[in-house]
Amino acid sequence: MSTPTHETAPEVVTHFVSLKHPWRIAGIVLVLILALLLVITVATNERFQWDVVVGYLFNPRILAGLGMTIFLTFIAMVIGLALGVVIAVMRTSASRTLRWSSSFYVWFFRGTPVLVQLVFWYNLGYLFPELTFGIPFLEPFVTVDTNSVITPLLAAILGLGLNEGAYLAEIIRAGILSVSTGQREAATSIGMTRYQAFRRIILPQAMRVIIPPTGNETIGMLKSTSLVSVIALSDLMYSAQSIYSRTFEVIPLLLTASIWYLVLTSLLSIGQAQIETHFGRGALAEAGVSGRGMSHLLRRGGKAATR
Amino acid sequence: MIEATSQSVDVSDVHKRYHHNEVLKGVSFHVPANTVTSVLGPSGSGKSTLLRSINRLIPIDSGLIRVGDNIIGYEERGGKYYELSDRDLCRQRQRIGMVFQNFNLFPHKTVLANLVEGPQVVLGRPKRETEEEARELLASVGLAAKADEYPGQLSGGQQQRVAIARALAMKPELILFDEPTSALDPELVGEVLDVMRRLAEDSSTTMIVVTHEIAFARDVSDQVVFMADGVVEASGPAREVLDPERSPRIKSFLMRSTR
C-alpha cells in the first residue's frame, strides 16, 4: 500500500563488455612454452637420428608394409561391419536360438585374445589337415588340403575380421537400441517391410551412435594389425622390425613407423568427422548449430550415448 | 490421379493379453466407410492397443478385424485362417494410415522427404509426381514453406500436421489417430484439430480417432465408441454415448475431462 515504487525508464543496452579470463590466458601461455621446449628438445637431440627416420619414410619395404597394414585394416573392418550388422540384428531377434547363438559369438570372440585367434587360424591345418565340404555321413563333395587354403594372409583376415565383428556387433546393437520404437512403428505404418524400415529409417539414425566408436575401432585395428607379425605377415611394424634387426637403428625405425601410423590416424579422423556431419543432418538442424560446431557436438553426443 | 476409396472397418470379439494382463476382452464395433469414429475412455482401457491391432502393429490373440474385404493379418482359405507373410502384411498396411501421439516423424529426413518416403519406397512411384503431390499436401496443412526443413526445427503442432500429411501421402482408405493432440501444448491443439476437422469434412477417408477431446468427438464424429476396462461400454452417436446419465463410468469420465 504505502511502499514507494521506484519507476525507472527501461534502458536500451547497446553493447556488452565480455568477462576477462586471466587464468585461461596464463594457461595458454604456459602450454605454448612447454610445447615449444618439447619440440626444441626432441628436434635437436641427435640420438633421435631424424635424418635416418626421414630416410626410411619412403623405403620400399616400409611402403610395402604400409600397404599391407592399410589393406588388412580395410578388409578386417569391412568383414567386421558386415558380421557386426548380422549379429546385432540376431541379438535383437525374437528367436531365442538366434539371440543365444549370437550372444555366444560375441562372448567367445571378445573373450579370447586376438593373438590366440590369429595363431589358431594359422594352425588350422594342424588341427584339421583336410577341409571337406558336403553333407555329414555322406560322401563329401570336395576335399582340400587345409594349408593350401588357409594362407597366412587369409588367417590374418579371418582372425582380425571375426574378432572385430564381435566388437562392432555390440556397437551396432547399441546404435539400433538408441532409435526409439516409435520410428519402427511409423515406418511399419506406412507399409515398409522390416528390411526397408531397418535400412532406411533405423540404421541411418543408429549411425550417429555407431560412427564415433567405430572410428575408435578402426584406429585400434590399424595398430592391431601389427599382431600379424606372429604369423609371418609383413605389415608396417614387421617391416620396421626386420630392418632394425639388421641395422640396429631401433628408435629411428620405430619413429618412422609411428609417423606413418599418425598420418593414417589423422586421415581416418578427418574422414570420421565428415561421415558424422553427414549422418547428423536432422539433429544438427534441431540444435541450431552450423559449420565446425556440428561435428564437435555430434562427437560428444555420440560418446555420451554409447557409454 | 486415382482417389482412394474409403473402407469400412469391422472389429469383432477381439481379445489381447500381455502375459496375465487381459487388455482387450472381446471388443466389437463397426465403422461404416467414409465416417469418423472417436474412441474415448479412461487411461489404460485399451484404446491404443485396439488401434495398433487394426494395422497389426501388434498381433491379436483371437477375434477378427476386417478392413473392407481384407482380414487383417490373415488370409481365409477353406474355412482356415492363415497368417500373412511380412510382405503381404505390408501390402495391407499401405492402405491404412496412422498418426501417433509423439508424431514419430523421421528426424533425419526433411519434411518433404518424410512425405515422399512412403509413396516412393513402398509404392515405387516416380520422384517428380510424388514431390508435387507432397507439396500440395503440405500447402493444405498450411506448411508449404517448411518443405525443406527438418522435423526438429518445427513446433509440435507443425510436426503433427506434417505427420498427418505423411499419412495422407499414401492415399489411405482408413486413417488411425492415436491421441494426436495429447503431446501438444494447449495453444497448439487447435491447429491440429482444425486440420483433422477439414479432413473429416472434405475427404472420403474413413477415420478412427482415439482422443480425449470431448468437443472434437461431439462435433466431428459420426460415432463415438466408449471403452472401459477392455470392452466397449457404449457406442453410437455422440449425443447418445456422451450422456452422463448413460452409465456411472461415462459420467465420471466426462466430469474429469471437462474440468
Ligand SMILES: Nc1ncnc2c1ncn2[C@@H]1O[C@H](COP(=O)(O)OP(=O)(O)OP(=O)(O)O)[C@@H](O)[C@H]1O
Ligand atoms: N507392450 C505392452 N506390454 C505389456 N503391457 C502393455 C503393453 N502395451 C500396453 N500394455 C497394457 O495394456 C493396458 C492398456 O494399454 P493401452 O495403451 O491400450 O491403454 P490406453 O487406453 O491407450 O491408455 P492411454 O489413454 O493412457 O493411452 C495397460 O494396462 C498397459 O499397461
Ligand SMILES: [Mg+2]
Ligand atoms: Mg493410449
